Amino acid sequence: MTDRVSLLRNEIQKGYTEGRIGHFTCTYPPHKVYSEITEDFDVRKVWADAGSDSESISLYFHVPFCKQRCSFCNLFMVTESHGAGLIDRYVDCLVREIEMYEPILAPCIGKHTTLYFGGGTPSVLSPKQLGRILGALNPLTSRSQVVEFTIEVAPETATFDYLAALRELGVTRVSLGVQSVDELEVRHFARQHTRAHVISLIEASMNLGFSTTNVDLIYGLASQTLPGWRKTLLAVLEHSPQCLSIYPLNVKPLTSLARPRSNGESSEADRPLFYSMYDSAVEILEAAGYEQQTRTLFFRGTDRYLNKANEAVGHPVKGFGAGAQSYAPHWHYRPGNSYRNAMTHLEAYISDTEASRFPARYAYKLNTEELQRRQIALSIRYKQFPLEPFKQCFGAGPEELFPDEFDALRQEALIDIRPSEILLTKKGLRYDNLVSTLFFSNRVRELLSEHQPARWSVERKHPTGR
Numbered sequence: 159m160t161d162r163v164s165l166l167r168n169e170i171q172k173g174y175t176e177g178r179i180g181h182f183t184c185t186y187p188p189h190k191v192y193s194e195i196t197e198d199f200d201v202r203k204v205w206a207d208a209g210s211d212s213e214s215i216s217l218y219f220h221v222p223f224c225k226q227r228c229s230f231c232n233l234f235m236v237t238e239s240h241g242a243g244l245i246d247r248y249v250d251c252l253v254r255e256i257e258m259y260e261p262i263l264a265p266c267i268g269k270h271t272t273l274y275f276g277g278g279t280p281s282v283l284s285p286k287q288l289g290r291i292l293g294a295l296n297p298l299t300s301r302s303q304v305v306e307f308t309i310e311v312a313p314e315t316a317t318f319d320y321l322a323a324l325r326e327l328g329v330t331r332v333s334l335g336v337q338s339v340d341e342l343e344v345r346h347f348a349r350q351h352t353r354a355h356v357i358s359l360i361e362a363s364m365n366l367g368f369s370t371t372n373v374d375l376i377y378g379l380a381s382q383t384l385p386g387w388r389k390t391l392l393a394v395l396e397h398s399p400q401c402l403s404i405y406p407l408n409v410k411p412l413t414s415l416a417r418p419r420s421n422g423e424s425s426e427a428d429r430p431l432f433y434s435m436y437d438s439a440v441e442i443l444e445a446a447g448y449e450q451q452t453r454t455l456f457f458r459g460t461d462r463y464l465n466k467a468n469e470a471v472g473h474p475v476k477g478f479g480a481g482a483q484s485y486a487p488h489w490h491y492r493p494g495n496s497y498r499n500a501m502t503h504l505e506a507y508i509s510d511t512e513a514s515r516f517p518a519r520y521a522y523k524l525n526t527e528e529l530q531r532r533q534i535a536l537s538i539r540y541k542q543f544p545l546e547p548f549k550q551c552f553g554a555g556p557e558e559l560f561p562d563e564f565d566a567l568r569q570e571a572l573i574d575i576r577p578s579e580i581l582l583t584k585k586g587l588r589y590d591n592l593v594s595t596l597f598f599s600n601r602v603r604e605l606l607s608e609h610q611p612a613r614w615s616v617e618r619k620h621p622t623g624r
């Protein structure tokens with residue numbers, strides 16, 4: 159074993175014993191490493207070599223308004239009480255941004271695309287407002303080119319009629335941000351839905367015939383018990399949604415759950431309970447006929463969640479909106495980068511777009527090695543990582559480019575390498591964040607270590623004023 163392989167194995171072994179179940183690596187590099195753009199940043203050049211028929215561009219729309227801030231959330235959003243008066247104006251800005259990008263993206267968008275409305279809470283938009291945004295896309299892509307159209311729906315904002323209107327608009331995938339059906343847990347998460355309403359929405363979504371109804375659930379709240387978690391899963395499974403996404407609770411700085419509690423205890427369950435909840439979910443979902451595709455994603459049947467799968471193999475993403483990230487071939491960028499100053503960033507986005515300036519403030523440039531690392535870090539979270547797309551992009555297999563990392567992972571029994579694919583073992587799925595972060599570059603690691611997360615102090619006021 160080389161010195162480097164043993165160092166990498168040490169890093170993995172340290173990860174088994176430290177901290178709670180791993181956080182979700184949703185992209186690479188994390189946006190914390192972006193820096194302010196300089197004057198030579200030119201979106202036309204950034205998109206000049208993007209897209210092809212086989213690597214079509216996905217379109218993402220960020221809607222930063224929510225009824226209230228959930229206790230675990232540090233995403234870029236403003237509460238409805240602060241931002242309600244801005245929603246129509248924001249929709250106008252999304253339309254304007256689409257029009258500004260149309261000549262840049264039209265030549266390279268590709269034959270098939272996916273649409274994703276995320277947030278925030280996109281379901282605060284009325285069907286009419288959503289229709290306006292979709293209408294603005296007509297010169298860029300026709301409805302028949304859209305192979306997947308997802309919208310995130312917060313249960314407290316939706317009804318049967320609302321879901322029916324989404325179906326009319328062409329939505330194919332409804333992602334219900336349920337988190338829990340236990341009403342005490344729902345209150346801990348600072349959400350307002352009832353169990354009966356959630357169940358009626360899952361039923362409605364299934365009856366309306368969306369290709370995929372996804373239900374998001376969270377486990378690992380200190381007050382949650384293993385039997386309670388199993389009960390939540392079984393209650394949702396009774397209605398057989400096509401997809402379940404289960405996320406470990408991750409208490410992030412400056413969220414309500416990160417506030418020091420009077421009894422000094424953490425809001426998170428302890429580590430063994432986290433893993434028992436994960437193992438129990440895998441067992442229940444497999445017994446119910448679901449296929450595990452990543453640590454968090456379970457499908458009934460063999461469908462794929464195209465938006466994320468395409469991103470993992472390097473398809474570009476153009477994000478529209480105040481907090482949307484865009485992933486062009488060599489540049490990642492976004493207009494706003496922080497939830498702490500969300501209103502300021504939202505206003506800056508509005509004033510830039512209204513003045514026909516391309517909204518972009520923070521960016522990171524990826525060289526070829528970073529692109530290789532990204533594709534591995536995102537693809538290897540899937541139970542099956544097909545090697546052909548990677549080889550076509552980079553002319554060599556991932557194990558040829560990063561032999562020490564793959565040796566370390568194989569020796570730790572986290573992966574199984576086959577001629578045409580890399581498989582995550584059961585242990586690999588359990589520790590997918592350790593597998594994925596092994597491919598973070600030294601530069602990204604340094605930038606992450608320099609990033610100082612803000613912490614609550616006793617006298618600090620909550621940024622939302624609560």
Ligand code: SF4
Nearest residue numbers: 224227228231277278
């Ligand atoms: S978790 Fe979603 S719904 Fe809750 S505050 Fe954050 S963005 Fe809004």
